[in-house]
Amino acid sequence: MWIGLLWIFGCYGISIALLHIWFGFKNNKQRxxxxxxxxxxxxxxxxxxxxxxxxxxxxxxxxxxxxxxxxxxxxxxxxxxxxxxxxxxxxxxxxxxxxxxxxxxxxxxxxxxxxxxxxxxxxxxxxxxxxx
Structure with a gap:
């Protein structure tokens, strides 16, 4: 049970980090x-x-x-x-x-x-x- 919960939070955290990196890179080029x-x-x-x-x-x-x-x-x-x-x-x-x-x-x-x-x-x- 705990391992599944850690997987969910880990995937969620990685997806948030990737979105911030992608949008930050995209906005730095444009702005x-x-x-x-x-x-x-x-x-x-x-x-x-x-x-x-x-x-x-x-x-x-x-x-x-x-x-x-x-x-x-x-x-x-x-x-x-x-x-x-x-x-x-x-x-x-x-x-x-x-x-x-x-x-x-x-x-x-x-x-x-x-x-x-x-x-x-x-x-x-x-x-x-x-x-x-």
Whole structure:
């Protein structure tokens, strides 16, 4: 009885291992790193959770990310937060030089799919007094 049960679990384990090896080999050939371009400007309140969640979900999906940051002149702590995260996670973050524009970046990666996330197009929140 125990020998039959061990055979069943052994065959099941071997089949799972073979499927993981086969799909892992197949996916490594097809997938390259996803290119993500984050355009920021004064986004210190949301940039950290955005980068952390991007890399968390990329690990779950098994997809490597290459992140490029294009800063449009932040005057807050946005760039310091990004630099700290790049050292913490050993992320592949490239910095766009100020003389490079969005068109130059997209032209350089013309044959790849690039995900562009424009975080700086939100309107500045105006303070509304609670009491008149």
């Amino acid at each position: 390259s790193a996803a290119q993500v371009l984050l355009i920021t400007r004064n986004n210190q309140s949301q940039i950290e959770w955005y980068i952390r969640s991007m890399f968390f979900f990329s690990r779950i999906r098994g997809r490597e990310l290459q992140v490029t940051i294009l800063d449009e002149g932040s005057t807050d702590e946005t760039m310091r937060i990004i630099e700290r995260l790049s050292h913490t996670y050993c992320m592949d973050i490239k910095w766009c030089l100020p003389d490079k524009s969005l068109d130059d970046f997209l032209e350089a990666h013309g044959d790849e799919a690039v995900i562009v996330v424009h975080l700086s197009n939100r309107k500045e929140i105006q303070e509304i007094p609670l009491f008149y």
